[in-house]
Amino acid sequence: MSVPKGIIEFADLALCSPYRKKLLGVRIIAFLSVILPILLAGFYNLPIFAILLPIIIGASIYLVFTPDLKALITTPLGVNINHPFVDEDPIGKAIVSVKLSNSDWIEIGEHRVRLVEDELLKGFNLVEDHENYTTLGHFSDSTNKTRLSKQVIIINQALALRDVVNGKADPIEDAREREAMDYGLLEREWLDEEELDVEGPLAKFINKE
Numbered sequence: 001m002s003v004p005k006g007i008i009e010f011a012d013l014a015l016c017s018p019y020r021k022k023l024l025g026v027r028i029i030a031f032l033s034v035i036l037p038i039l040l041a042g043f044y045n046l047p048i049f050a051i052l053l054p055i056i057i058g059a060s061i062y063l064v065f066t067p068d069l070k071a072l073i074t075t076p077l078g079v080n081i082n083h084p085f086v087d088e089d090p091i092g093k094a095i096v097s098v099k100l101s102n103s104d105w106i107e108i109g110e111h112r113v114r115l116v117e118d119e120l121l122k123g124f125n126l127v128e129d130h131e132n133y134t135t136l137g138h139f140s141d142s143t144n145k146t147r148l149s150k151q152v153i154i155i156n157q158a159l160a161l162r163d164v165v166n167g168k169a170d171p172i173e174d175a176r177e178r179e180a181m182d183y184g185l186l187e188r189e190w191l192d193e194e195e196l197d198v199e200g201p202l203a204k205f206i207n208k209e
Contacts, residue, residue, distance in 0.1 A: 003078060003105065004078070004097060004105050004107075006080045006081070006095075007078035007079065007080055007095070007097050007105070008078060008079060008080070008081070008086065009077070009078050010073075010075045010076075010077040010078065010079075010085075010154070011073050011074060011075075013079075013085055013086065014087060015085050015087070016072075016073055019069055019072050019073050020073060022065075022069055023065075023066065023069040023070065023073060026061060026062060026065045026066055026069065027062070027066070029058060029061055029062075030058040030059065030061055030062035031058075032058070033054045033055060033057055033058020033059075033061070034054075034055050034058050034059070036054065037050065037051040037052075037054050037055055038051070067147065068147065068150075071144075071147040071148075071150060071151060072150060072151070072154070075150075075151040075154050075155070076098055076099035076100070076139075076140075076151070077096070077097070077098055077099075077151070077154060077155050077158055078096075078097040078098070078099065078105065079094070079095065079096055079097070079158060079162075080093075080094065080095040082094040082095070082165060083095065083096065083158065083161065083162055083165065084161045084164075084165060085158060085161065090165045093165075093166055094161070094162040094165040094166055095107060095162070096108045096155070096158045096159050096162045098113075098126065098136070098139075098155060100126070100136075100137040100138055100139060101123065101137075101138045101139060101140050101141055102137070102138065104137065106136060106137060108136070108155070108159060109128065110163075110168065111128040111129050111130050112128075112129040112156045112159055112160075113126050113127065113128060113129055113136065113152060113155060113156060113159070114126075114127055114129045114133075114152065115127075115139065115145065115148055115149065115152055116133065116135070117145075118138060121138060121141075122141050122143060123138065123139065123140045123141040123142055123143060124138075124139050124140055124142075124145065124148055125137065125138055125139055126138075126139035126152075
């Protein structure tokens with residue numbers, strides 16, 4: 001399913017540009033770490049460890065940093081032009097949409113979201129974060145909850161900013177109170193206020209307070 005009209009994918013936002021640049025840098029470093037020793041070996045009689053060491057280092061850098069960066073860049077999130085992630089002054093209602101594993105796009109309602117492991121299918125479902133935990137759809141086939149949780153943190157931050165623009169109350173505190181009652185469901189990884197980048201889209205709202 002194509003991206004809904006008026007929705008900009010997270011990967012195409014200027015907000016995502018630093019992640020794209022970091023990923024490009026990692027790929028360049030990894031490529032040079034592999035190709036340069038091979039080229040130099042053609043001109044100089046280098047010992048084997050001098051060839052293998054930079055290759056191993058380059059491969060390690062690629063394997064360590066690439067998966068997390070790609071997970072952030074490919075966060076299945078979309079917003080419209082009125083959302084602060086676009087870094088433009090809103091002129092109407094802000095919208096947040098999410099792409100499910102079947103490529104269908106859905107607009108997220110008033111509640112925050114969280115992950116719930118799918119017991120029948122591989123991966124995780126996306127559910128509304130309230131007492132009924134309404135299922136929105138199958139979010140991902142991946143079983144790496146850590147990386148998926150980072151995507152959900154970005155989605156929930158987008159929802160919080162959307163609600164600020166739309167003049168709605170933030171239901172996060174209510175959700176925190178529910179969690180304190182220990183329903184015995186899933187763990188939550190809250191995005192603390194100090195973790196928010198005040199130089200990013202949230203800055204314009206923080207500075208007004």
